[in-house]
Amino acid sequence: MSLRSHFQPTLDLPGVMGTFCLSTDGKLIDNFLPSPYTDAVFKDLGARCTTLLNAVDMSYTKTNEYLIRFEEHCLYLHKDENCIIGVLCSGNPILAGLRISINLFLRTAKEVILAAPVKELEAADAPTAVATEVVETHSAIEDNDEIVAPVKRKEPEPTETEAPKRKGFFGLGKKKDKKTKPSNDIWG
Amino acid sequence: MEHNTQKAEEKYMPPGMYGYAITDNSGSIIEKNGTVSNSLDQYAAYFNQLGDLLGDSLGFNGYEEMILLGKSRHALCMEIDELHYAAIYKTKADHLEISQFIREKGEENDVLA
Numbered sequence: 001m002s003l004r005s006h007f008q009p010t011l012d013l014p015g016v017m018g019t020f021c022l023s024t025d026g027k028l029i030d031n032f033l034p035s036p037y038t039d040a041v042f043k044d045l046g047a048r049c050t051t052l053l054n055a056v057d058m059s060y061t062k063t064n065e066y067l068i069r070f071e072e073h074c075l076y077l078h079k080d081e082n083c084i085i086g087v088l089c090s091g092n093p094i095l096a097g098l099r100i101s102i103n104l105f106l107r108t109a110k111e112v113i114l115a116a117p118v119k120e121l122e123a124a125d126a127p128t129a130v131a132t133e134v135v136e137t138h139s140a141i142e143d144n145d146e147i148v149a150p151v152k153r154k155e156p157e158p159t160e161t162e163a164p165k166r167k168g169f170f171g172l173g174k175k176k177d178k179k180t181k182p183s184n185d186i187w188g
Numbered sequence: 189m190e191h192n193t194q195k196a197e198e199k200y201m202p203p204g205m206y207g208y209a210i211t212d213n214s215g216s217i218i219e220k221n222g223t224v225s226n227s228l229d230q231y232a233a234y235f236n237q238l239g240d241l242l243g244d245s246l247g248f249n250g251y252e253e254m255i256l257l258g259k260s261r262h263a264l265c266m267e268i269d270e271l272h273y274a275a276i277y278k279t280k281a282d283h284l285e286i287s288q289f290i291r292e293k294g295e296e297n298d299v300l301a
Contacts (some may be wrong), residue, residue: 041245048245049242055231055234056256061258068251
């Protein structure tokens with residue numbers, strides 16, 4: 001029995017647009033979302049799902065179920081020890097029905113989920129390619145303009161701090177040094 | 189000498205609601221009423237940001253709210269006009285009523301601003 005057939009009761013619920021199954025570390029196991037949501041979407045989505053679930057677990061309390069509402073849609077996430085299930089709905093879903101169907105799914109499809117391989121998404125995606133191009137062009141500009149990397153100049157070693165010259169009272173003498181005896185010491 | 193022993197009056201909350209908190213983007217509390225755990229009000233802004241990012245991945249623009257569904261109580265995180273609202277309520281409480289109450293709070297704060 002395929003994962004799709006296990007998901008079918010959930011997919012048949014009113015308002016449910018599609019479902020997906022992720023591994024606990026956010027990698028895609030299977031995607032039953034509408035066709036615009038290709039597997040490539042899950043490169044971001046999987047990581048963001050796990051970030052959210054971990055953030056809530058660590059900073060608030062351990063939570064297995066989430067309902068995230070958007071203007072016209074909502075996303076129901078259910079975390080299990082083996083996987084993360086996501087259900088995309090339009091409008092307001094019947095939460096009770098959704099929870100029952102996902103609980104049944106997790107009970108019946110446990111072995112299928114464990115046996116299902118994780119889909120490897122392509123490593124070179126558009127955003128990464130753009131980023132490398134930007135770096136390359138930047139280095140090319142540097143080559144053309146012969147920008148020399150800033151060299152740290154060795155500063156002269158700090159010499160002894162020279163005390164500001166003082167001319168003394170009326171400019172006649174220097175500041176008296178406490179250690180040396182004054183020249184006009186009448187006591188010898 | 190008279191001592192003022194009167195407690196601050198608790199504001200109205202819908203039935204089943206334990207408490208709510210309003211924070212800004214940095215997590216500083218603007219208003220708090222009833223019982224809301226410190227961690228929730230501190231991290232509400234972060235949770236809302238993550239929820240918004242999830243919607244972004246799916247092509248949805250208008251993030252509205254996130255409900256953390258617990259066994260005995262739910263937590264609601266909402267963002268209205270750069271203010272973050274966190275509320276805790278009983279699972280049996282009417283979610284729509286709670287959500288509406290928080291939205292009204294958001295409108296009040298918008299008018300005051």
